[in-house]
Amino acid sequence: MKQLLVTGANGQLAKCIQDAVSSSSDMNFIFTTREQLDVTNKASIQEIFSKNNITHCINTAAYTNVEKAESEPEKAFAINAEGAKNLAEVCAENGTILIHVSTDYVFDGSKTSTYLETDQPNPINVYGASKLAGEAHVQRICKKHFILRTSWLYSQYGHNFLNTIRKHGKAGTQLKVTTEQTGTPTNANDLAAVLLLLVENEQIDFGLYHFSNAGTATWYDFAKEILTRSSELNLSNLAKTEHYRTFAKRPEYSVLSTNKIEKMLNIKILDWKKSLASVIVILETT
Numbered sequence: 001m002k003q004l005l006v007t008g009a010n011g012q013l014a015k016c017i018q019d020a021v022s023s024s025s026d027m028n029f030i031f032t033t034r035e036q037l038d039v040t041n042k043a044s045i046q047e048i049f050s051k052n053n054i055t056h057c058i059n060t061a062a063y064t065n066v067e068k069a070e071s072e073p074e075k076a077f078a079i080n081a082e083g084a085k086n087l088a089e090v091c092a093e094n095g096t097i098l099i100h101v102s103t104d105y106v107f108d109g110s111k112t113s114t115y116l117e118t119d120q121p122n123p124i125n126v127y128g129a130s131k132l133a134g135e136a137h138v139q140r141i142c143k144k145h146f147i148l149r150t151s152w153l154y155s156q157y158g159h160n161f162l163n164t165i166r167k168h169g170k171a172g173t174q175l176k177v178t179t180e181q182t183g184t185p186t187n188a189n190d191l192a193a194v195l196l197l198l199v200e201n202e203q204i205d206f207g208l209y210h211f212s213n214a215g216t217a218t219w220y221d222f223a224k225e226i227l228t229r230s231s232e233l234n235l236s237n238l239a240k241t242e243h244y245r246t247f248a249k250r251p252e253y254s255v256l257s258t259n260k261i262e263k264m265l266n267i268k269i270l271d272w273k274k275s276l277a278s279v280i281v282i283l284e285t286t
């Protein structure tokens, strides 16, 4: 029986994994919140591993506030780099497969075609740098690893762009949304399903993979689609801006090529607009 540890259980991706596994029978799951397992505390990781025969660890725990990371880099690195290192060390000691989630923000955005796994990362903000450092630890320490880079994650859970735009849409707030960056909104439920496929399928080569939904968008396109697809919301308060000021620099272009994972898992990835529609249905019916 496979025994999975999922870190960061209060986060949106972990919650989507929790939803995706309810019907699965040949896997046992331990979901841990930050209080139950702090990835910056190696002893707390070792303790859980000593009490359970963990075959797979999915690390969704992360410092994800891109803006705040600029003013608290130590904290971002402690969680995203040292935390990943701690997990990699304990996984390596126990022969556990580590599935680590990373980001499109490891790239600088200077490319104009999709980013491949073989492209050179060059983060332009603290969050991206801390996540890249985490990847490097995982690659160096734990041979049996998958690193999945994803982008612009949203879901029915937590604070994310989808929920923020819907909240402002309902309140009638004037929204100015940037057209300066191009990427791919990714449904965390789709990513959760792929993470579980990696666990189920024993024929997959370890290594680095990109996963996002299909297609491309600017944040403005994403907001427009959210408002268009949401009943009782409309576009009347939405405007474009080219100069949305942020502390953190963002890659202008961070569309990920997903060919490698599609081929490896023999899957067809959904277009971001179709996938977004399914999450809006969840939000409007629950």
Ligand SMILES: NC(=O)c1ccc[n+]([C@@H]2O[C@H](COP(=O)([O-])OP(=O)(O)OC[C@H]3O[C@@H](n4cnc5c(N)ncnc54)[C@H](OP(=O)(O)O)[C@@H]3O)[C@@H](O)[C@H]2O)c1
Pocket: 007, 008, 009, 010, 011, 012, 013, 014, 033, 034, 035, 037, 038, 039, 040, 059, 060, 061, 062, 063, 064, 079, 083, 101, 102, 103, 104, 131, 150, 151, 152, 153, 154, 158
């Ligand atoms: N969100 C995005 O747009 C995006 C884009 C690309 C990649 N990613 C990556 O995708 C993964 C999942 O992100 P997400 O959107 O699900 O993030 P999230 O909703 O912010 O969840 C992250 C979780 O990690 C927990 N955490 C923080 N520090 C921790 C620690 N020291 N020990 C244990 N848990 C800790 C947080 O706990 P609290 O609830 O207590 O704060 C939170 O529940 C992350 O690796 C992220 O870098 C995200």
